[in-house]
Amino acid sequence: xxxxxxxxxxxxxxxxxxxxxxxxxxxxxxxxxxxxxxxxxxxxxxxxxxxxxxxxxxxxxxxxxxxxxxxxxxxxxxxxxxxxxxxxxxxxxxxxxxxxxxxxxxxxxxxxxxxxxxxxxxxxxxxxxxxxxxxxxxxxxxxxxxxxxxxxxxxxxxxxxxxxxxxxxxxxxxxxxxxxxxxxxxxxxxxxxxxxxxxxxxxxxxxxxxxxxxxxxxxxxxxxxxxxxxxxxxxxxxxxxxxxxxxxxxx
Amino acid sequence: xxxxxxxxxxxxxxxxxxxxxxxxxxxxxxxxxxxxxxxxxxxxxxxxxxxxxxxxxxxxxxxxxxxxxxxxxxxxxxxxxxxxxxxxxxxxxxxxxxxxxxxxxxxxxxxxxxxxxxxxxxxxxxxxxxxxxxxxxxxxxxxxxxxxxxxxxxxxxxxxxxxxxxxxxxxxxxxxxxxxxxxxxxxxxxxxxxxxxxxxxxxxxxxxxxxxxxxxxxxxxxxxxxxxxxxxxxxxxxxxxxxxxxxxxxxxxxxxxxxxxxxxxxxxxxxxxxxxxxxxxxxxxxxxxxxxxxxxxxxxxxxxxxxxxxxxxxxxxxxxxxxxxxxxxxxxxxxxxxxxxxxxxxxxxxxxxxxxxxxxxxxxxxxxxxxxxxxxxxxxxxxxxxxxxxxxxxxxxxxxxxxxxxxxxxxxxxxxxxxxxxxxxxxxxxxxxxxxxxxxxxxxxxxxxxxxxxxxxxxxxxxxxxxxxxxxxxxxxxxxx
Numbered sequence: 001x002x003x004x005x006x007x008x009x010x011x012x013x014x015x016x017x018x019x020x021x022x023x024x025x026x027x028x029x030x031x032x033x034x035x036x037x038x039x040x041x042x043x044x045x046x047x048x049x050x051x052x053x054x055x056x057x058x059x060x061x062x063x064x065x066x067x068x069x070x071x072x073x074x075x076x077x078x079x080x081x082x083x084x085x086x087x088x089x090x091x092x093x094x095x096x097x098x099x100x101x102x103x104x105x106x107x108x109x110x111x112x113x114x115x116x117x118x119x120x121x122x123x124x125x126x127x128x129x130x131x132x133x134x135x136x137x138x139x140x141x142x143x144x145x146x147x148x149x150x151x152x153x154x155x156x157x158x159x160x161x162x163x164x165x166x167x168x169x170x171x172x173x174x175x176x177x178x179x180x181x182x183x184x185x186x187x188x189x190x191x192x193x194x195x196x197x198x199x200x201x202x203x204x205x206x207x208x209x210x211x212x213x214x215x216x217x218x219x220x221x222x223x224x225x226x227x228x229x230x231x232x233x234x235x236x237x238x239x240x241x242x243x244x245x246x247x248x249x250x251x
Numbered sequence: 252x253x254x255x256x257x258x259x260x261x262x263x264x265x266x267x268x269x270x271x272x273x274x275x276x277x278x279x280x281x282x283x284x285x286x287x288x289x290x291x292x293x294x295x296x297x298x299x300x301x302x303x304x305x306x307x308x309x310x311x312x313x314x315x316x317x318x319x320x321x322x323x324x325x326x327x328x329x330x331x332x333x334x335x336x337x338x339x340x341x342x343x344x345x346x347x348x349x350x351x352x353x354x355x356x357x358x359x360x361x362x363x364x365x366x367x368x369x370x371x372x373x374x375x376x377x378x379x380x381x382x383x384x385x386x387x388x389x390x391x392x393x394x395x396x397x398x399x400x401x402x403x404x405x406x407x408x409x410x411x412x413x414x415x416x417x418x419x420x421x422x423x424x425x426x427x428x429x430x431x432x433x434x435x436x437x438x439x440x441x442x443x444x445x446x447x448x449x450x451x452x453x454x455x456x457x458x459x460x461x462x463x464x465x466x467x468x469x470x471x472x473x474x475x476x477x478x479x480x481x482x483x484x485x486x487x488x489x490x491x492x493x494x495x496x497x498x499x500x501x502x503x504x505x506x507x508x509x510x511x512x513x514x515x516x517x518x519x520x521x522x523x524x525x526x527x528x529x530x531x532x533x534x535x536x537x538x539x540x541x542x543x544x545x546x547x548x549x550x551x552x553x554x555x556x557x558x559x560x561x562x563x564x565x566x567x568x569x570x571x572x573x574x575x576x577x578x579x580x581x582x583x584x585x586x587x588x589x590x591x592x593x594x595x596x597x598x599x600x601x602x603x604x605x606x607x608x609x610x611x612x613x614x615x616x617x618x619x620x621x622x623x624x625x626x627x628x629x630x631x632x633x634x635x636x637x638x639x640x641x642x643x644x645x646x647x648x649x650x651x652x653x654x655x656x657x658x659x660x661x662x663x664x665x666x667x668x669x670x671x672x673x674x675x676x677x678x679x680x681x682x683x684x685x686x687x688x689x690x691x692x693x694x695x696x697x698x699x700x701x702x703x704x705x706x707x708x709x710x711x712x713x714x715x716x717x718x719x720x721x722x723x724x725x726x727x728x729x730x731x732x
Contacts, residue, residue: 073691076688076689088681090685091702092701101698106689162688
């Protein structure tokens with residue numbers, strides 16, 4: 001579904017991704033782990049099309065399309081979803097309004113009819129139950145005055161509504177207490193599906209206690225140094241990242 | 252997403268939608284202004300003696316005045332002798348009903364989105380349509396008449412209700428008030444008059460569409476709204492003008508009088524031609540709007556959405572004379588391309604326990620310059636007065652400007668005056684967030700701008716809130732791209 005080959009990217013003069021390779025198949029959950037500054041969030045941003053990141057080399061193919069050639073909104077409509085590490089506040093814009101606009105924007109290219117206000121409300125209420133969110137969220141400004149946990153829940157609520165083919169979750173676990181983490185993780189787990197791939201970008205392995213990945217990759221200095229299964233994450237937790245780097249050097 | 256020159260090209264490529272000229276034979280005076288012109292205008296309109304005297308007094312005073320230069324505006328000199336002061340569609344007798352109105356005129360309104368029939372039928376809005384200087388059609392007169400409400404062209408009111416005109420005209424904005432108000436008092440040709448008698452709640456929204464059509468004509472309309480004790484009225488004006496290379500002058504005066512327990516809500520959606528991307532052409536909009544809460548517990552509320560005009564000089568104000576009276580000002584002002592807006596309000600607190608609220612939202616894009624200028628004045632007599640002011644500016648791109656000049660004169664120690672101000676840019680983060688949810692950049696900009704303006708839009712009558720949102724969307728097409 002997603003194929004990243006020899007990806008190089010930089011912000012200004014600073015090179016961040018230096019030849020990253022990754023293959024993600026439908027139905028799979030991949031965890032990308034790594035120390036601070038290794039390029040995890042850059043990878044997520046490049047996949048979603050954020051400005052300011054210059055791709056200097058490499059290809060990203062998504063469902064047979066050249067992902068990097070697409071505008072951010074085109075990627076979203078094609079089924080790519082990014083759950084933000086720091087969801088931005090948009091004062092005065094009703095959360096429900098944004099959700100409905102987003103939902104209809106991704107439904108149109110899929111050939112689905114637009115939902116009217118009633119159909120939308122019924123659907124969003126059902127999804128909000130899943131995320132244990134209060135209905136008052138709908139009438140607040142987008143992320144306006146939300147706590148850290150509320151913002152992350154809101155992200156996963158959007159994912160549940162938009163039903164992406166490829167979801168990239170950028171440090172969705174950061175800043176969450178253990179209860180919020182459980183709710184968010186349960187939400188994500190319920191969205192696992194045979195035709196959907198999920199890429200979890202995370203610093204800590206604790207998220208993986210709740211969302212069990214099929215593959216774990218270690219990202220360091222802009223490259224994937226090691227890949228493995230669930231046990232790799234546990235080993236990283238015990239031993240840190242240094243040994244992976246040492247190993248890579250020796251090899 | 253960040254504003255590059257190419258994006259700005261896209262921004263300025265957007266065209267003014269209402270730029271068409273209706274080809275109708277006009278009865279237009281040659282350019283120039285002296286006492287003879289004023290006498291002629293007054294005679295053409297069949298005015299009583301007191302009106303002519305008032306006009307001449309205003310004219311003589313105007314000659315002693317100088318144009319104000321304190322606003323944050325760059326204005327090319329205006330040659331007042333090159334303007335024609337009267338232009339009326341040529342017709343022997345005034346139309347008695349819509350059927351008699353020149354179909355071309357009606358078609359013009361159609362293009363503007365003011366189909367009289369539709370509007371009348373669907374929205375229940377009575378429209379007093381001012382085409383250049385003479386009102387051509389007034390709907391719903393009968394239903395209003397039954398309620399005792401007078402809603403008619405100003406010139407009709409001068410003929411049919413001279414005692415009301417003589418009593419209230421100039422009682423809030425005197426003919427000596429300022430340069431443009433004095434000019435208006437001397438040469439105004441038409442406008443609207445509203446009178447809501449004691450205890451009457453006006454059965455519908457009243458609405459006037461103004462449009463400047465003939466070339467080189469200034470439009471000087473005059474609106475007077477009087478709400479007697481305990482009455483309610485909501486009034487909306489919408490404005491557009493065709494595209495022309497020359498600048499056109501619009502110097503209007505609006506006076507509102509609210510007696511005890513009366514409420515007046517006055518809403519404006521202004522979309523005069525703003526000029527092209529290089530600042531050529533466009534309306535000079537110099538308008539004096541003021542309301543007086545003359546009686547106790549009265550309320551005057553101004554809501555304006557200003558998206559057009561090359562230059563806007565406009566400060567809808569409230570004089571809060573009556574005890575416990577309330578003044579409100581809600582404003583969205585947009586300055587795109589080379590537009591300049593210097594707008595705001597004055598709240599003059601005279602009576603005890605008077606309250607005022609000011610919410611101003613300025614949006615600057617392109618090379619637009621947007622200025623909020625406001626005065627909150629609490630006189631010694633205004634025991635317990637309150638004011639709350641909120642002034643927010645939104646910038647799009649890096650060649651525009653936002654300026655805020657809040658003045659406060661507090662002469663009573665019991666007053667509580669609050670002022671909040673913010674300036675923000677549409678953040679790339681906000682745009683990216685929306686786009687990554689599948690929403691196009693243009694829709695995202697609209698969404699964010701509308702969110703910014705929400706506190707003002709919710710004050711507009713429902714059917715016009717939608718119109719205002721659409722107008723803003725059109726005016727900002729490609730503003731960030």
